[in-house]
Each structure stands twice: as C-alpha cells, then as structure tokens.
Amino acid sequence: MADPPRRRDTAGLGADRASPPRMPRWVKLSLILAAVLVLVVVIAMLIAGGRHGPSRHAPGIQLPPSSVTANVAPSGGGLGGLAPSGVSHR
Amino acid sequence: MTVPPGLRKFALTVHLTCSLGWIGAVVAYLALGVSAVTSQDTQTVRAAWIAMELTGWFVIVPLAVAALLTGLVMSLITPWGLFRHYWVLIALMLTVFATAILLLHMPTVSSLAEVARQADDAALQRLGGDLVHPGLGLVVLLAITVLNVYKPRGLTRYGWRKQQEQRRRTPATTGGTVQP
Numbered sequence: 297m298a299d300p301p302r303r304r305d306t307a308g309l310g311a312d313r314a315s316p317p318r319m320p321r322w323v324k325l326s327l328i329l330a331a332v333l334v335l336v337v338v339i340a341m342l343i344a345g346g347r348h349g350p351s352r353h354a355p356g357i358q359l360p361p362s363s364v365t366a367n368v369a370p371s372g373g374g375l376g377g378l379a380p381s382g383v384s385h386r
Numbered sequence: 387m388t389v390p391p392g393l394r395k396f397a398l399t400v401h402l403t404c405s406l407g408w409i410g411a412v413v414a415y416l417a418l419g420v421s422a423v424t425s426q427d428t429q430t431v432r433a434a435w436i437a438m439e440l441t442g443w444f445v446i447v448p449l450a451v452a453a454l455l456t457g458l459v460m461s462l463i464t465p466w467g468l469f470r471h472y473w474v475l476i477a478l479m480l481t482v483f484a485t486a487i488l489l490l491h492m493p494t495v496s497s498l499a500e501v502a503r504q505a506d507d508a509a510l511q512r513l514g515g516d517l518v519h520p521g522l523g524l525v526v527l528l529a530i531t532v533l534n535v536y537k538p539r540g541l542t543r544y545g546w547r548k549q550q551e552q553r554r555r556t557p558a559t560t561g562g563t564v565q566p
Contacts, residue, residue, distance in 0.1 A: 301465055301537075316547070320540035323472045 389463045397463060401456035405534075408449040409527045414521050415441050426505040434495035435495075435502035438516060442492050449523030450485045457481060473533045480533075484526045491519050 389397075415438055422434040457478065461468040469475055495516060502513055541549065 301471070316543045322538050323476070326476065339432060363387070365432055378474050 387462050394463055397456065397511050400401040401420055401453065401460050404449050404452040405527075407451050408446065409447055409448060409524065409531070411441060411445045412520050412524050412527060415446060416517070416524065419517050419520055421553055422513065423517060424515075426511075428510040431510045431513060432502045434507070434515070435499045435513065439492075439496050439499035442488075447492060450481075450488050453466050454481050454485050461564070467545065467548070469542055470548060471537075471566050472540040472542060473536075475542060477530045477533045480530050484523055484530075487519070488523065 407426075418434045418438045419439065422431050422438070425431055458468070460466075461474060461478070466474050468478060489497070498513065500511060505513065
C-alpha cells in the first residue's frame with residue numbers, strides 16, 4: 297500500500313473524464329462472486345437446519361450444542377453433559 | 387496526511403508483519419483443526435483444541451486487530467486513501483468482515499476447548515475439529531493479499547471527485563504521483 301498510485305493507475309478508468317468513472321469489470325465480477333458465495337453459505341446453513349459453528353462442518357462429526365459450556369457446568373454433573381446424548385443431539 | 391518516508395516505511399513494515407502473520411497463524415490453526423478431525427489419539431485431539439483456543443485468542447485475534455488498525459493507518463498516511471480506490475475499499479471490507487467473524491467465532495472455540503479439557507475419550511472422538519471457518523478465512527486473507535499486491539485499477543466516485551478537486555486546486559501539477 298505504500299507505493300503511491302501512478303498516474304496510469306487512475307487515468308485509465310475515467311480520472312480525466314468529465315463524468316465519474318464507471319465501476320470496473322473486476323469489481324462487478326467480484327461482487328457477483330461474493331453474492332453467489334453468500335447465497336451458497338445461506339443455503340448450506342438452511343439445509344443444515346440453521347446450525348452453525350465448529351465441528352458442524354467436519355464430515356462424520358456429531359454436532360455439539362451451540363452452548364456447549366452449559367453441558368459441562370457443575371450443575372450438569374461435571375462430565376455428565378458430555379454423555380453421548382449430550383453431544384450428539386440436534 | 388503527509389508523513390516522512392521513514393515513518394511510512396515503518397508503518398508498512400508493521401502492517402505487512404501483522405497481515406502476513408495473521409495468514410501464518412490461520413495456517414497453523416488450520417493444521418490443528420485438521421489434527422483434531424483426523425487424529426485417533428484422544429490426547430492429540432484434546433491438545434489440538436486447547437492449542438486452537440490459545441492460538442486464536444493470543445495470536446490470531448491480536449494480529450487481526452493489528453492488521454485492521456495498521457491498514458487504516460496506512461490508508462491515512464499514503465495517497466491511496468480509504469475510499470478512493472476500489473481495491474482499498476474491498477480490502478477494507480474483507481478485513482472488517484474477517485475480523486468480525488473471527489471475534490464472533492472465538493467464544494465457540496473456547497467453549498469447545500473447555501469441553502475438550504474435561505471430556506472423556508468417547509466424547510473427544512466425537513468433538514471433531516474446526517475447518518470451514520479457518521479455511522474460508524484463509525481464502526479471504528489470500529484475496530486481500532492479492533488485492534494489496536496487484537492493486538487493480540479503479541477509482542470510486544469519491545476518489546474521482548477528490549481527484550478532480552485536487553486538479554482544480556493545482557492545475558499545474560503534472561508529477562508522476564497523485565497526492566490527495
């Protein structure tokens with residue numbers, strides 16, 4: 297970022313024109329790509345039932361609850377919350 | 387804002403160190419995540435999750451915040467500005483996005499690390515790892531790096547307006563650089 301912009305960097309896209317420059321094609325393509333990626337992530341989350349977080353994406357891994365610490369709280373009986381039913385639900 | 391070249395170089399050094407350090411730390415985190423997913427050894431899984439939590443909070447988060455802040459500083463002390471060029475703007479948005487996701491994600495990592503500390507062997511085997519977030523984060527960080535290296539052309543409307551104002555103020559200036 298320290299290299300200052302050269303004249304060529306800006307003049308080619310409308311810096312010398314009377315009207316504002318149009319959005320470059322690479323920006324439009326990037327925005328489209330970003331929109332598609334966001335859509336894919338949203339659809340993936342919807343398919344997964346809205347679940348999200350570590351271990352939910354790894355194949356073959358049982359999904360822990362979103363508030364995992366609740367299962368290991370003293371009131372939960374120490375490691376009792378980590379019983380199979382506590383880890384594999386949802 | 388005009389600063390001495392030496393100070394600008396120093397700021398750039400700090401910014402590059404933080405940004406590339408962030409990438410390196412995410413790669414290390416990813417390695418731990420893969421280990422947590424693939425290892426059959428419960429001690430390795432437990433150690434991986436504890437290391438992921440420590441790496442996340444004490445390396446990745448500080449580097450991310452530092453990279454964001456030093457990037458803002460760089461935009462202020464160089465002619466690039468913050469909103470004048472699309473590549474700077476997009477790099478800023480991606481950095482803010484990655485930092486926000488990181489900060490939102492780390493409490494969950496802490497929760498799972500706490501589980502890993504106390505879990506028995508059977509529970510540890512089901513704990514799994516953390517691959518998607520660091521994987522996508524790495525892609526975003528590499529995209530930011532590419533933007534910073536290639537600096538693709540493109541003035542925003544704001545940048546164009548500022549440039550027009552500057553040219554009206556200093557019409558005789560024909561130097562190779564464009565000062566804001």
